[in-house]
Every structure is written in C-alpha cells, then in structure tokens.
Amino acid sequence: MNEKLYLFKKEHFQRHGSMRKVIPADSGKENLFEGHKSEEIETIYKVYRQEYVILAEYKMVQNENIFGVYVIPSHESSLMWFGVIFVRRGFYEDGVFRFNILLDESFPDSSHPVGNFQEVNRHPLMYFSLQKVIFQSKIFHPVINSKTGELNLLGAFPEWNKSEQHLWQVLKYVQWIFYEIESCIDHAVNSEAAEMWQTDRDSFKSEAVACVKASHDRLYDAPPTDDPHHICFEPYSPxxxxxxxxxxxxxxxxxxxxxxxxxxxxxxxxxxxxxxxxxxxxxxxxxxxx
Incomplete structure (x- = not known):
C-alpha cells in the first residue's frame, strides 16, 4: 500500500469515541421482531433503522468538522447527499467543487467485493461501491473518472465494513485527494491525468487551474434539481x-x-x-x- 495513503488511513480513519450511543448494536438476526411473520413489519423496521443509521452518520460528519467540506442529505431521499469542497491550497487552490454522495439502497448492510483498480479500468461493470462520490463538474484528477466524474474509492476502501468505515471517512478522502496528488497515482483511473502529473507538471497545473476557473464560472448556475437542500450560491448582497x-x-x-x-x-x-x-x-x- 502507498505509504502516504497508509498514513492517511491510520491518521484519519480512527474511530472517535464510542459508537454504542450512536448506532444500535446488530444482534445478528435478520428479523429482530422474533415471532412475527409480517413482511410489512420487517420492511418498516428496515426503513426506520436505515434512517436512524444515516442520521447517526451525518451527526458523526458534523462532529468531525472536516475543513472546507460541507454536506447535507437530500430533502427527497436520505440516500443522496449534496456536498461541496472548498480547496484552500495546492494545484486546485480556490476551487469550489460540488459533488453528490449516492448510498446503496441496502446501506449500511450491503458490501462490495474486494476491488482492484486496474481491473476496474478494464471491466468497470464488474465492480461497484457501497457508496459513490460523483463530482458535478469536470475535474482533471488521477482518481476521478474523466467521463462520469466518479471518484475511485477502492484505493482507500478496498473492502467496506460497516463497523469500521463511515461516511465521514469518505469525506476525509474527498478532501485528501486534492492535497496529496502524488499518493493517488497508484490507484489512478484517469491515466492521462496520472501520466501528465508524472511527466509534465506544468501542463497538469494548467489543467487544474482550468478546473478551478470552470468551478467559478458555474458557481451561480441554476440548480439542476428543485430539491431545497441542493447547495446553491448567490452573489454577496449587503x-x-x-x-x-x-x-x-x-x-x-x-x-x-x-x-x-x-x-x-x-x-x-x-x-x-x-x-x-x-x-x-x-x-x-x-x-x-x-
């Protein structure tokens, strides 16, 4: 594993405090309403449990206070979160990049197979993530798919264990990739960006600056959705x-x-x-x- 990625995970992916007061223990039973056969009760329980877990995840994100990163669940569905990152330094300095987080319908119980980013490049339909981070503007970056805007999470989360991984860690990773580009090369999905970073740093900087400019040009665009929680900006009005x-x-x-x-x-x-x-x-x- 890349040393800087290992140190990042060791430093940032540590659990802060006890989870016992936040997320209920999993009894290991598929149906906690023992003796009840009603599928309706089971469905209702799963919906309420999922909403509770997602609320707890959001509370943990707030407690982490991740610098320059802001998220809010969609008004329409807690399985979609709207986010934005303000990049403060480096090649993408002053960039304002919106992104969406998409959670699997069975979150947090679903899991993804052990992934290999080289295999993902060759056979993208064979692999999936428990959650997806998709940037809403084109970003020239080694670990961001140039066509879909999706961030490759397999480098940081080759396996997803709901007792160890949480959404605040995903957001830490979103923040980290803009400051530790060199450490992203080993799990690049944009080969052009990775090669340019290694062989022509000036051209890479020009591409990054163009992404920053594009983010400013689109800052006040009308939202693509009527969801009231979509993150919007407007010019300063005294x-x-x-x-x-x-x-x-x-x-x-x-x-x-x-x-x-x-x-x-x-x-x-x-x-x-x-x-x-x-x-x-x-x-x-x-x-x-x-």
Missing part, C-alpha cells in the same frame, strides 16, 4: 448578508477570547514538571461563560 457576516465575526471573536487562557498554558493536560497525563486541573471558566 442587505441580505451583512448582518449574518457580522454575527459570524462576533462569534469568532468570542471563541478566540475564550481560548486565550488555555493558549497561554499550552492547552495541555500534563502538569508542569510531571510526566503523568491528566494531572493539570481544568482551566477555570471565564466570567462570560456559563
């Missing part, structure tokens, strides 16, 4: 946005002010002169905190 901007800036100043005491102490839970963790007393609340 009458509409000034008060929101002021409120956000004020909240940011309060947050920074509340951290000043901790910053001076290094935000450490190790008592000075001690090698034992969790020995420093908590920072007292400021007068403005409840």
């Amino acid at each position: 009458a509409v946005h000034d008060h929101v901007r002021s409120s956000m800036l004020e909240e940011g100043r309060r947050a920074v002010g509340g951290m000043e005491g901790g910053a001076k102490r290094g935000l450490s839970w190790v008592l000075a002169g001690s090698g034992k963790s969790l020995t420093r007393p908590p920072t007292p609340h400021s007068e403005g905190e409840s």
Whole structure:
C-alpha cells in the first residue's frame, strides 16, 4: 500500500469515541421482531433503522468538522447527499467543487467485493461501491473518472465494513485527494491525468487551474434539481448578508477570547514538571461563560 495513503488511513480513519450511543448494536438476526411473520413489519423496521443509521452518520460528519467540506442529505431521499469542497491550497487552490454522495439502497448492510483498480479500468461493470462520490463538474484528477466524474474509492476502501468505515471517512478522502496528488497515482483511473502529473507538471497545473476557473464560472448556475437542500450560491448582497457576516465575526471573536487562557498554558493536560497525563486541573471558566 502507498505509504502516504497508509498514513492517511491510520491518521484519519480512527474511530472517535464510542459508537454504542450512536448506532444500535446488530444482534445478528435478520428479523429482530422474533415471532412475527409480517413482511410489512420487517420492511418498516428496515426503513426506520436505515434512517436512524444515516442520521447517526451525518451527526458523526458534523462532529468531525472536516475543513472546507460541507454536506447535507437530500430533502427527497436520505440516500443522496449534496456536498461541496472548498480547496484552500495546492494545484486546485480556490476551487469550489460540488459533488453528490449516492448510498446503496441496502446501506449500511450491503458490501462490495474486494476491488482492484486496474481491473476496474478494464471491466468497470464488474465492480461497484457501497457508496459513490460523483463530482458535478469536470475535474482533471488521477482518481476521478474523466467521463462520469466518479471518484475511485477502492484505493482507500478496498473492502467496506460497516463497523469500521463511515461516511465521514469518505469525506476525509474527498478532501485528501486534492492535497496529496502524488499518493493517488497508484490507484489512478484517469491515466492521462496520472501520466501528465508524472511527466509534465506544468501542463497538469494548467489543467487544474482550468478546473478551478470552470468551478467559478458555474458557481451561480441554476440548480439542476428543485430539491431545497441542493447547495446553491448567490452573489454577496449587503442587505441580505451583512448582518449574518457580522454575527459570524462576533462569534469568532468570542471563541478566540475564550481560548486565550488555555493558549497561554499550552492547552495541555500534563502538569508542569510531571510526566503523568491528566494531572493539570481544568482551566477555570471565564466570567462570560456559563
């Protein structure tokens, strides 16, 4: 496995906290309503369970606070999520790329076969992902299909295990591919982009800049759907946005002010002169905190 991809997965794919309060344990029984034969009850249970799991997945995404990446489930179906990534640096700096996440109808219980990206290139219909990430604008990138806009997830998720993998990890990967292009080459699905990256970096940069420009040109396009949750943008209007901007800036100043005491102490839970963790007393609340 590519070393940087391995380190990425080790760093970003770790479970944060217990899942027991978020997703109910799986008893291993296909029908938890033991003694009931009604297919209708089984169907209702599966629908409610799926909605609960997807809601829990979305809550985990919010808790991760993935920098520059924003998603929201569709109003019409929780199996489709609308997303956008703001790229802050690198070859795609200032890009604003919309994407959709499509979940399988049996999510999270379905699984995909162990995939090989070379085989995917030769026989694309033989492989499928538990979920798909499809960019809505053309992006010249080694791991994004130039025809369909689909991100190749098999490099990061050769197998999908619902107890170990979650959608926030997929979004981390969406973020990662724009900053670690070299590490994507081993599982490229766009051979032209991969070859250009390796042999003609200036031309690759020109292609990436063109993608960024195209994303700006289409930023205010009318949405392709009437779904009210589709992520839309509109030009800045002082009458509409000034008060929101002021409120956000004020909240940011309060947050920074509340951290000043901790910053001076290094935000450490190790008592000075001690090698034992969790020995420093908590920072007292400021007068403005409840």
